[in-house]
Amino acid sequence: MTDAAALAARVREGELRLHELDDHADPDVAAAARRHLVESETDASLDAVGNYGFPAAAAEPNVENMIGAVQVPLGVAGPVAVDGGAADGEAFLPLATTEGALLASVNRGCSVLNAAGGATARIIKSGMTRAPVFRVADVVEAEALVEWVRDNVDRLRAAAAETTNHGELLDVTPYVVGNSVYLRFRYDTKDAMGMNMATIATEAACDVVEAETEASLVALSGNLCTDKKPAAINAVEGRGRSVTADVTVPREVVEDRLHTTPEAIAELNTRKNLIGSAKAGSLGFNAHVANVVAAMFLATGQDEAQVVEGANAITTAEVRRAEASAGSDGDLYVSVSLSSLEVGTVGGGTKLPTQAEALDVLGIRGGGDPPGSNADAFAEYIAAGALAGELSLLSALASQHLSSAHAELGR
Template sequence: MSDPTVADLVDRVRDGDVRLHELDAHVDAETAATVRRRAVAEQSGSDVDAFGEYAFDAADADPNIDNMIGAVQIPIGVAGPVSVDGGAFAGDRYLPMATTEGALVASVNRGCSVIDAAGGSTARVTKSGMTRAPVFRVDDVAEAEALASWVRDNVPTLREAAESTTSHGELLAVTPYAVGNNVYLRFRYDTKDAMGMNMVTIATREACDVVEAETDASLVALSGNLCSDKKPAAVNAVEGRGRSVAADVEIPREVVEDRLHTTPEAIAEINTRKNHVGSAKAGSLGFNAHVANTVAAMFLATGQDEAQVVEGANAITTAEVTPDGDLYVSVSLASLEVGTVGGGTKLPTQAAALDVLGVRGGGDPAGSNADALAEAIAVGALAGELSLLAALGSRNLASAHEELGR
């Protein structure tokens, strides 16, 4: 430890005089990260120098991490380019994917090449709205019904209170749900190009103050889990959360046979028996092959909240043989929570990935960049589904992993 400041602070951390989170008050962010890293190495007896290899200023990560000791590097690759006809995302684009799962990018890339051979994919955002659902306590079911009725009659008042906290968010709806003496109010907002969880939480808190002031209800928790954030939930599958987005493609029979080495009939049957019947028997909330793979890889690449892959995997894949004998495949993601401003999108590598897609920052009109990102992820998921279903149809899934050494 050649730097006496670092050495002294490591000693003070070890002796309990300074806590890890207090280091930023003594030194700059970069030095604080170095002190933490060395303190961790000393305490654990491990070599953590690799954490210190990163390409951004530690101070820039302050909104994204606490007790920073460095960074974890995840390999990033691209699939495509793939042709997309989207409502907000159009043209030939590479899809950036960060993952440690070998063969994933290759699989999605194969799906992209087949989609291109078929003339490209169509994608559309069908619904948008970030939610927060506080829970209130009332005396009985009569009071629960009265509160639900009051809310339905006073949405403009709640909207005024909620929107007073933000210059971007718009309150779209408030839906009451009563369970005994509990009333859940599911607020839904247009958060434009932000994923929006912080925005809607602050806005909903302001609206809750109005509810408590104007009714006999008592707020129990600002989040009552009917939102529902970072958990598998049927309400998100039905009502949507963030962006509901779909992508599809019709692939000529000869392309399926020549490029995927299987048939439209085989892929359609596998999709029904695996993704629909098998998922139903398992009690799954996602009826797909591996949508989470693409969602996770593109979330990591573009600075999204990785825990929300839970909702992003809430998807249904369909496959059917057309009257002309070709293959129609679609993927519908009910609750894809994405943003192109805020959060991890400001970090350099994540910002670069958004630039590859052409969607960094606020869109014109507002919300269009986040819509485009959602459509890009949906097309990537479609490519991944197509490739995996085809691998199962041609019975090449295991051999593909063996060949790639995964």
């Protein structure tokens, strides 16, 4: 009997629990034992799942009860030229997906961006939030808590600073609902996405609030943060990076490479992304920003649940005519603004071997110089990729090419 089979037998006999296997074997053997057990109790064969290309120990901070790895195909689009506040120059965009036609589409969009001189991208606002909820007696106590917080932000900042070298508390915004008070803490988390960092720092700050006021902490997260749920507060106030990318595409490039016109794209954008989304009650006023965000998140070890916020984006399109030639044919201006893109180049899954290599493709693995610049550049590359995707899909829809493209490439 192999070590793995013997360990699986001990779990089956109730002597060990599945999650205790790592205490009795190295992480690869523990994973093999779990596969053995799952295979013996289901109809599944886990040969492919067990055929992973990194030591299981490398994934220890990222997963419990590991049995192997799922492999998602990885492609590149580009290179695409990005003139950003932090990103500068040409980069290949790594995208992990199972949706045929997606890479082709983003790749076409990148070639259009290049033909237009490249995308421009800027971070407009930055800050990771955590909003604990406190119980107070009534509105009088709520008002007292809000005033105390306004007068004592420096004390909260000092308590938070004790827990992190890179994180910095930027501000605290109170919200009152009856006898519940929510304090939305916002941090500069530099190159980390920052959810662990902000949570740990906020706990330290909450200890001060509880010691100095009548308020009692109910929970460190009161859902006004808002993490991993669609929420208007993220669309309006931002979360993580708020980033915009834009481009003006010459008419002949739209006609030659996208087989449509600036007018058709602008009309489609209004009727689909703006009016259609409004009628649907959507938070995302775009075509498929989630596609690029999800594929780049998977490729680079981001928290995939935060695609919910990352897809909170508005796409605009208009025909631009030079003033001197009003009435003549114009070019196409397109922008995409992602209000809450939560990304990091340190922490989370960024250290996993394939994910770290994907960050290397973008040249932004690890901490930046100055700190925060790598994550800023990353957000700008994602915004440029989203812009490329929007341009290409809107064009395919405007020229009635969507279903034929997917029939050819996606089946």
